[in-house]
Amino acid sequence: MDRAHAVARHLAAGGVQVISGGALGVDGAAHRGALAGHGTTTVVLGSGVDVLYPVRHAPLFGEILTQGGSLAGMLPDGTQPRTGTFPQRNRLIAALADMVIVVEADVRSGSLSTAAAGQRFGRIVAACPGSRGCERLLADGAAIIESCADAELALAGTPRHRAPSVIDPIARQVQDAIANGAVGIDQIVRHTGLTVRVVLRALPMIERMQ
Numbered sequence: 026m027d028r029a030h031a032v033a034r035h036l037a038a039g040g041v042q043v044i045s046g047g048a049l050g051v052d053g054a055a056h057r058g059a060l061a062g063h064g065t066t067t068v069v070l071g072s073g074v075d076v077l078y079p080v081r082h083a084p085l086f087g088e089i090l091t092q093g094g095s096l097a098g099m100l101p102d103g104t105q106p107r108t109g110t111f112p113q114r115n116r117l118i119a120a121l122a123d124m125v126i127v128v129e130a131d132v133r134s135g136s137l138s139t140a141a142a143g144q145r146f147g148r149i150v151a152a153c154p155g156s157r158g159c160e161r162l163l164a165d166g167a168a169i170i171e172s173c174a175d176a177e178l179a180l181a182g183t184p185r186h187r188a189p190s191v192i193d194p195i196a197r198q199v200q201d202a203i204a205n206g207a208v209g210i211d212q213i214v215r216h217t218g219l220t221v222r223v224v225l226r227a228l229p230m231i232e233r234m235q
Contacts, residue, residue, distance in 0.1 A: 026051055028153055029128045030058035035173035037064025041180065042094075044069060044121050046114055047086065049079055051128050051136075056089060065094045067121065071114035073104040097121070112138055119143040124180050126151045126170055130158025140167070151179045154187075157225055163187055164229035195223060196230040203231070 033043045033055040043059035045052040047068035059066035066089055070078065074096045077083045086096060099117055100110060115138045119125055125143035127150075130136040137158050143150045151168035152159035163169055168184030170176050175185050202216040213224050 026054035029054040030061070032126065032128075032170065032173055032176050033058030033066070034062035036176060036180070037062030037066065039177075040064065042067060044118055046071065046111075046118060047079070047082055049081065053082060053085060055128075056085060056094075059094075060088060060092055063092075065092065067095045067097055069114050069118045069121065070096060070098040070100075070106075071110040072098065072106040073100050073102040074098045075102045076105060078106045111135055115139040116142040119146055119148060122148055124149040124151060126153070126176065126179075127159055127162060127167075128153045128170075129156045130162075132157050132161060134158045137162070149179050149182070149184060151176070151184060154226060155222055157228065160226050161229035161232070163226075164232075195219065196227040199224055199227040200231050 029051045037043055037059035041064065043055055043064065043066040045055040045068065047056065047070060056066045056068065068086055068089060072078045077086055090096065099113060104110070112135070115135055119139050119142035122143065125140055125148050127136045127140050140150050140162055149168065150162065151170045152162040153170045154160060154163060166186065168179040169187045170179065178185055198217050198219065199213055202213045205216065207213045207216040210221055210224055214221055
């Protein structure tokens, strides 16, 4: 959440409009970061635009409108949020954006559907390292975002990518641990002496090698 807030604040201060889904957690942090950067931000809702969801973010949505931002959606007024409406929202986020940054994601995260839509639409797709879903995106060629400067570079069309040579030896080390019977993150960490963060970075690379 801190990273999402910092990147959004930095970009918004430079005139970039921040688009996110209004959800609790990272989405809310991105919207608040944009407001802190005295910029504008758009909330793409998984409901009708007259149905504020999550309800806890109603004050945040009001602040966004006051500061010149907007609420957007593609569903009729009165539509309540449900499981199937959020993938539609994610596609709209990707369609509206010039760049999709995934800050944190599990391997079955809805954020990855936003990234996939961004790829189909020809958008720049970037990810912050550390979570399994983001590591998979980075292994598949997404731009790496480790700082606000990286976000600027990616948005300018000169994204930074992780050097494969840095990951390959670690991926082989983790792969050897698995081959020797290590099961689960904790066992791999004990077997290799690597940190959890490094192991998580290596796993998507191993999946691609198989």
